[in-house]
Amino acid sequence: MDYQKKLLPAKVGTIGYGLLGIGALSIAISFAVDSHRAFFDYLWMYMFLVSIGVGSLALVALEYLVGATWSTPFRRVSEFLAALIPVIVVLTIPLMFGLHDLFHWSHPEAVAADPLLQAKEPYLNVQFFTVRVVIYLAIWLIFFYLFIRNSEKQDLTGDPSLTKQSIKFSAVFAILFLLTMAFASMDWMMSLEPHWYSTMFGVIYFAGTLLAAFGAATFCAVNLNEKGYFQKKLSNNHYYSFGVFMFAFVIFWAYLAFSQYMLIWYADIPEETFWIIMRMKNGWEYFSIGLIFFHFVLPFIILLPRSSKVNPKLLKIMAIWVVVSHAYDLYWIIMPTYFKEFTFGWSELGVMLFAAGLMITVFKYRADRKNLVPVKDPKLQAGLDYHLT
Numbered sequence: 001m002d003y004q005k006k007l008l009p010a011k012v013g014t015i016g017y018g019l020l021g022i023g024a025l026s027i028a029i030s031f032a033v034d035s036h037r038a039f040f041d042y043l044w045m046y047m048f049l050v051s052i053g054v055g056s057l058a059l060v061a062l063e064y065l066v067g068a069t070w071s072t073p074f075r076r077v078s079e080f081l082a083a084l085i086p087v088i089v090v091l092t093i094p095l096m097f098g099l100h101d102l103f104h105w106s107h108p109e110a111v112a113a114d115p116l117l118q119a120k121e122p123y124l125n126v127q128f129f130t131v132r133v134v135i136y137l138a139i140w141l142i143f144f145y146l147f148i149r150n151s152e153k154q155d156l157t158g159d160p161s162l163t164k165q166s167i168k169f170s171a172v173f174a175i176l177f178l179l180t181m182a183f184a185s186m187d188w189m190m191s192l193e194p195h196w197y198s199t200m201f202g203v204i205y206f207a208g209t210l211l212a213a214f215g216a217a218t219f220c221a222v223n224l225n226e227k228g229y230f231q232k233k234l235s236n237n238h239y240y241s242f243g244v245f246m247f248a249f250v251i252f253w254a255y256l257a258f259s260q261y262m263l264i265w266y267a268d269i270p271e272e273t274f275w276i277i278m279r280m281k282n283g284w285e286y287f288s289i290g291l292i293f294f295h296f297v298l299p300f301i302i303l304l305p306r307s308s309k310v311n312p313k314l315l316k317i318m319a320i321w322v323v324v325s326h327a328y329d330l331y332w333i334i335m336p337t338y339f340k341e342f343t344f345g346w347s348e349l350g351v352m353l354f355a356a357g358l359m360i361t362v363f364k365y366r367a368d369r370k371n372l373v374p375v376k377d378p379k380l381q382a383g384l385d386y387h388l389t
Contacts, residue, residue: 018355026350055213243309
């Protein structure tokens with residue numbers, strides 16, 4: 001491919017650093033004012049960034065695993081977003097100091113007074129929790145290194161065997177991704193209410209993760225394409241595929257979320273229903289209804305027509321929409337444990353500004369140093385010529 005690298009505009013970095021600075025200041029102030037609330041806000045931001053970073057790496061693996069060609073020209077977008085993973089490792093360290101603020105089961109006196117927590121203690125204890133977190137991070141970091149190393153090396157050598165290696169890595173990572181994301185979501189979010197459980201919880205987080213990762217990739221790829229960063233502009237066929245995948249994961253998430261709710265409602269068991277009841281009173285009921293419309297009804301209606309899927313301006317709007325809707329969902333999952341009445345304030349806004357700034361900064365840093373297109377990938381030409389039949 002006759003590719004000439006173009007740097008992203010300097011204002012992108014300025015925006016990223018600005019949001020990062022404002023967010024960091026807000027986080028510092030929130031910890032000084034109310035560290036208990038700050039840890040919950042931080043956890044919300046952390047799980048959102050895990051979704052974008054690890055979810056983007058999963059999209060890279062998915063392309064290799066299924067032999068997709070349509071996504072090859074802009075696979076680097078997901079690779080750059082996956083570069084959040086090393087940062088996530090660093091962001092985990094402060095969170096480990098907040099286990100007692102976040103988790104009821106981390107207090108020995110609470111476990112001693114609660115037979116159910118005693119029964120769960122072999123799994124829910126600080127030592128084993130820490131070991132599991134280290135394992136999740138190690139797996140994500142190792143596979144990030146393997147995929148990125150092969151992709152960047154192929155830019156220099158054009159060796160097709162690197163693609164074959166990445167396919168083998170993808171087969172392993174696909175299984176580990178499902179397991180680590182499911183268990184990480186149960187550890188960091190479901191165990192906030194240790195008396196409650198759902199066998200569908202990890203799968204719902206997995207669905208939301210892929211939706212958010214696709215939304216982030218769609219927004220970046222469409223923007224870059226419109227500004228000529230891919231050398232050869234992508235067509236409506238590529239746009240349609242973006243729209244279809246976002247539409248599909250909106251439905252997939254809704255199906256799983258409804259199934260969980262329906263089973264809890266139908267069984268009507270107190271140890272299951274209390275978690276839903278917490279989200280159906282004290283102002284949370286309006287937030288819950290909003291989740292249905294914001295996360296499913298409206299994106300379903302808007303993305304349903306074919307015309308919506310090939311409209312770049314609308315695609316960018318919906319891409320941001322599904323990313324924000326995932327953050328909305330995570331807030332609904334995490335924050336009722338802390339806020340018995342629905343609340344949203346400057347500290348919550350601050351952590352999301354930090355997350356946005358971090359995503360922009362990491363993307364800009366990688367884009368300035370690496371090719372935006374995998375120029376010697378053997379599937380690249382097929383991806384550029386991709387046409388729906």
